[in-house]
Amino acid sequence: LAGQMSETMRKLQGSDKLTEKNVESSVKEVRRALLDADVNLKVVNSLIKDVKARALGEKVLEGVKPGQQFIKIIYDELARIMGSEATPLARKDASAESPTVILLAGLQGAGKTTAAAKLALYCKSEAKPRRVLLCACDVYRPAAIEQLKTLGASIDTEVFAMGTDVEPERIAREAISYAKKNKFDTVIVDTAGRQVIDTKLMAELKRVKNSVTPDEILLVVDAMTGQEAANLTRAFNDAVGITGAILTKLDGDTRGGAALSVKQVSGRPIKFVGVGEKVEKLEPFYPERMASRILGMGDVLSFVEKAQEQMDEAEARRLTQKMVEAKFDFEDFVKQTEMITKMGSLGGMMKMIPGMAGISDAQLTAAERQLKLARSLINSMTRSERRNPDLLIKDRTARSRLQRIAAGSGRSSKDASQLISDFQRMRTMMARMGKTMMDGGPGAAAP
Numbered sequence: 001l002a003g004q005m006s007e008t009m010r011k012l013q014g015s016d017k018l019t020e021k022n023v024e025s026s027v028k029e030v031r032r033a034l035l036d037a038d039v040n041l042k043v044v045n046s047l048i049k050d051v052k053a054r055a056l057g058e059k060v061l062e063g064v065k066p067g068q069q070f071i072k073i074i075y076d077e078l079a080r081i082m083g084s085e086a087t088p089l090a091r092k093d094a095s096a097e098s099p100t101v102i103l104l105a106g107l108q109g110a111g112k113t114t115a116a117a118k119l120a121l122y123c124k125s126e127a128k129p130r131r132v133l134l135c136a137c138d139v140y141r142p143a144a145i146e147q148l149k150t151l152g153a154s155i156d157t158e159v160f161a162m163g164t165d166v167e168p169e170r171i172a173r174e175a176i177s178y179a180k181k182n183k184f185d186t187v188i189v190d191t192a193g194r195q196v197i198d199t200k201l202m203a204e205l206k207r208v209k210n211s212v213t214p215d216e217i218l219l220v221v222d223a224m225t226g227q228e229a230a231n232l233t234r235a236f237n238d239a240v241g242i243t244g245a246i247l248t249k250l251d252g253d254t255r256g257g258a259a260l261s262v263k264q265v266s267g268r269p270i271k272f273v274g275v276g277e278k279v280e281k282l283e284p285f286y287p288e289r290m291a292s293r294i295l296g297m298g299d300v301l302s303f304v305e306k307a308q309e310q311m312d313e314a315e316a317r318r319l320t321q322k323m324v325e326a327k328f329d330f331e332d333f334v335k336q337t338e339m340i341t342k343m344g345s346l347g348g349m350m351k352m353i354p355g356m357a358g359i360s361d362a363q364l365t366a367a368e369r370q371l372k373l374a375r376s377l378i379n380s381m382t383r384s385e386r387r388n389p390d391l392l393i394k395d396r397t398a399r400s401r402l403q404r405i406a407a408g409s410g411r412s413s414k415d416a417s418q419l420i421s422d423f424q425r426m427r428t429m430m431a432r433m434g435k436t437m438m439d440g441g442p443g444a445a446a447p
Ligand code: GDP
Pocket: 106, 107, 108, 109, 110, 111, 112, 113, 114, 115, 193, 220, 248, 249, 250, 251, 252, 273, 274, 275, 276, 277, 281
């Protein structure tokens, strides 16, 4: 009955299912967030349209607002689009005749040379370390070769270079033979870039590609490229067919919408992200993390996620109703504390709920401490006492029962009577919290 009542309330409020209306403000918010993150406008529109088509009519999770749930669905979709897990870097079998060849491409300043050194260090630090040779194919700027040599020396990695007078495709080819002779199993080829996409650069890249048939062609993209990332990816992918990308300079405050463009346009995964100038600042790409960064609504996401993971829907509904009606018993109390423990701290949990701001830290800390003490005492209660707290409150046997419970749990009877008054107080407090939750706080939209 309690469950039905809560359901009815939600129906009356129109918040039991996702509707055009109750997700409206969240849709606007998500749109703004994605555009702020430099996600391509077309991508934003089609994403929102797709997600809405699928999500409207979906049942709203207990304890979650429709707008929050919508944001979570968008997030899941973002993570799904960008790939469900980190994709490993190509590596040939140990028995292979020739080394694994990784070719880096991208505009000037994107971070190719830095990424070459970072990848080399990464490969050398793998569980089965690789023997890496770096290859300097940027023949337009002597400084570029020096840069790679300096980086190589700093990570104790040999750099194959032939100066600036040799064609890059020949340098690459000779680097492979050198690697074969000297038992290097991986060759990372750094190439030249231009400030803008041009046909000469693309033609050169094609020649390098054809001369060494790389196992991996990674497009190095500056995360700050923003909207342009889509065109850039298309140009490089059409010219040489990339196998993946490295998104650099994510240590800046850019939100990283470029990641989505690269994936959408090429269908290829982001394999790594650069998070600093130093050679160790390379990380595998995690789609979930990036989705969360692009959306920038981490609090809502973790709240909905936790709710999804931990809340048995029917159970939560029953408990909420009991909280509201102050019919909460000691068994509920234990279940509730278990849920809270699973969901992290009571404070952390409550703070994520919009409209809960009015609850002070002191109140939350006190409640948390009571939960712990209470649990030990409740362990000593009989089943009927747990289910009927009045036996310990109003009944004429209450006093002796409390003495027995106190003795059984190794606490004083003062602790036990304290529990009872705390419990009564908490029941009232929960009823108030529960009401706030069910009234939905300020509007149905996420913050
Ligand atoms: P290239 O022209 O594509 O070879 O680019 P470089 O590797 O020479 O890098 C250009 C500049 O960007 C250099 O100053 C690098 O130190 C810097 N850089 C590269 N990757 C990152 C990164 O992940 N984070 C930051 N903050 N700077 C980076």
